[in-house]
Amino acid sequence: MTESSTHSAGVAILGSTGSIGCNSLRVIESLTTSRMRVVALAAGSNVERLADQIAAHLPEVVSVDTEAAAHDLRAMLFARDIDLPRIVTGEAGLVEVATHPDADCVISATVGAVGFLPTLKALEMGKRVALANKETLVMAGELMTQAARNSGAELLPVDSEHNALHQCLRGERREEVRRIILTASGGPFRTRNKAEMELASVSEAMQHPTWNMGAKITIDSATLMNKGLEVIEAHWLFGFGPDEIDILVHPESVVHSMIEMVDGSVIAQMGVTDMRHAIQYALTFPERHSCQLPPLDLTAVSGLHFETPDLDRFPCIALAYRALREGGTLPAAMNAANEEAVSAFINERIRLTEIPQIIETVMDQHSNQPVKDIQTILEADHQARLAACAAIAALAHKEAQTAQKI
Amino acid sequence: MTESSTHSAGVAILGSTGSIGCNSLRVIESLTTSRMRVVALAAGSNVERLADQIAAHLPEVVSVDTEAAAHDLRAMLFARDIDLPRIVTGEAGLVEVATHPDADCVISATVGAVGFLPTLKALEMGKRVALANKETLVMAGELMTQAARNSGAELLPVDSEHNALHQCLRGERREEVRRIILTASGGPFRTRNKAEMELASVSEAMQHPTWNMGAKITIDSATLMNKGLEVIEAHWLFGFGPDEIDILVHPESVVHSMIEMVDGSVIAQMGVTDMRHAIQYALTFPERHSCQLPPLDLTAVSGLHFETPDLDRFPCIALAYRALREGGTLPAAMNAANEEAVSAFINERIRLTEIPQIIETVMDQHSNQPVKDIQTILEADHQARLAACAAIAALAHKEAQTAQKI
DSSP: OGGGGTSOEEEEEETTTSHHHHHHHHHHHHOSSSOEEEEEEEOSSOHHHHHHHHHHHOOSEEEESSHHHHHHHHHHHHHTTOOOOEEEEHHHHHHHHHTOTTOSEEEEOOSGGGGHHHHHHHHHTTOEEEEOOHHHHHHHHHHHHHHHHHHTOOEEEOSHHHHHHHHHTTTSOGGGEEEEEEEEOOOTTTTOOHHHHHTOOHHHHTOOSSOOOOHHHHHHHHHTHHHHHHHHHHHHHHOOOGGGEEEEEOTTOOEEEEEEETTSOEEEEEOOSOHHHHHHHHHHTTSOOOOOSOOOOGGGSSOBOOBOOOTTTOTHHHHHHHHHHHOTTHHHHHHHHHHHHHHHHHTTSSOTTHHHHHHHHHHHHOOOOOOOSHHHHHHHHHHHHHHHHHHHHHHHHHHHHHHHHO | OGGGGTSOEEEEEETTTSHHHHHHHHHHHHOSSSOEEEEEEEOSSOHHHHHHHHHHHOOSEEEESSHHHHHHHHHHHHHTTOOOOEEEEHHHHHHHHHTOTTOSEEEEOOSGGGGHHHHHHHHHTTOEEEEOOHHHHHHHHHHHHHHHHHHTOOEEEOSHHHHHHHHHTTTSOGGGEEEEEEEEOOOTTTTOOHHHHHTOOHHHHTOOSSOOOOHHHHHHHHHTHHHHHHHHHHHHHHOOOGGGEEEEEOTTOOEEEEEEETTSOEEEEEOOSOTHHHHHHHHHTTSOOOOOSOOOOGGGSSOBOOBOOOTTTOTHHHHHHHHHHHOTTHHHHHHHHHHHHHHHHHTTSSOTTHHHHHHHHHHHHOOOOOOOSHHHHHHHHHHHHHHHHHHHHHHHHHHHHHHHHO
């Protein structure tokens, strides 16, 4: 990527029609000092947006979820008189996009566990991975970082907190860092009590105070599981142990994260809440390229505030620290249970406050294994989803019974 | 200094009985992971405190202002049965301390222009200079930085703002920094209006909200000339032009300074308001050593606030930018006029709001010269002091006349 000014770097995007994917394309379009070429795109089933992206960027390969989506996409491109790229599908399609020979950098921005295998393949091939899919590292941090070490691949975080930590750590020595501090907006329930949180509707939980993101991550931000996942992600990215990673609630989301050095000095990275900054950083590192977005205006912020997270109202944080401490396949199981529970909440099958209950049930039942290979993790993921679905069904059944009695 | 863990580094302190000097000795005493040895001390006339320092650190050479002070010191050491070091006096004494052959690092912490020559000599000898005396760089930044370049000496800032900038800039490329942002507490008159400032007493002006410092710098903080001097200091330390250096008022003094990168990212250094952090950083760089001071607790701060400085109430800022832009001997003249005006204010000869008036008068009268050598600067300093004294006398005379008429 350092040769970006002399030749155009190839970029592949996993999850191109999502929030990070769209912003990545905007960054690539806006970069005037560094030429990047989109060589492959992978999306789910939003073929209309994908068709627009194909028309604008002319990738060689695109991947969609299913054969049906592929059919729709072909028809749409034909109708709009756009040259057909090679169209592939499913997990094999995602892997083909992630391992495209002309892709120097892969932006891994699918939601949830689906990005796991293609991201691993990209790392094994030594490609730079700009990682927005934190579940990938939560599930299989050991395999991912080992693959990167073996091939010499760079793993650069797009999550604003980890991107901030990457920036803070640039000039510092690992052994001179006392701890890293992830900031958290606190989500829409920061100032609500437990009773209010129990009755929270999906639309309330979707009201993120500072960041505009996808549904799954927004619910994770409401339960603060997002921060828990980020603790595990930070461990794998930067090599800090659970006792060296702290969380501070910072409602304004101006300080994206901080590090505290052994001499007491704190280095913080700040910026506006626009994912394009982190995406651009991950694409152009170690260079920084000029950016047309309005700069941070600290005088326009009414103040920057910091509080300790409330572990009682947000039990997901403790669950994530527990998963990190116990290690093995437990983080993968926790992640899978969380995905199922969040999905059940979005479908109004369970309450917001039942998400951590489901996760804890699954974690308690989980038979923890050392991570040997992908199969171990996929099996843990699968078993945890089954356990989560059972726990969700049991809760939903109980709820229905209670409703009937009333 | 990188060998600090294998041999004990020699330290000389200019201004050992002042605020920075005393804190420097406390840092040296507290460093358990790096051995430092005090080889020479220079103080003014506080021989009692100096005697304590000699008893504790056994320097080989000490310097005091005058023969009278030297006599007092000898008597005191004799009475306390402390072995006499070599005792020297005046500017020659300061230079002897600064150039002590066993001093690897010189902490330059005298107040005002007196530190100029000894600091230059230390730089010429290739010694690391930990610089707390910002007037030195304001007067003769060109000569100082050139001396450092020629000899390979390191110039490390002890001023908390510049120390913060040094930390922020560690992992970054100069050409990728869009601007540097010095924070200012805003001083005791941040929320006062112009009329209140005109009537400000010396004791009111001495009430610094966040830092506990010497008299001259505290008054400079009340007029914000301190920040103006720091703008010029930052220019020489880091090579940024006047349009790339900004000031933000930040009443809590938690963020010690910041840099904004071309991609919009802001890197900030934060810490508690204790000069020992910056002193230790300058002594141990590029290493960071563990520090026993309580760490920064952001949850204990009610909030971090930022405002644009009011150039109307604090005209010293614009005067400093003007001096930096026009260059030559004008910054030295401005600095000299400021020292005289501050001294006149402390002696209740002029009002606080007359300090910038005196400085502006002197700057307007100054015949600007390119900086060729020390003599040019010393001459500019001398002429500016004469002009300032005349302006102060004229003001005091006018004031007396007005008082008589009433």
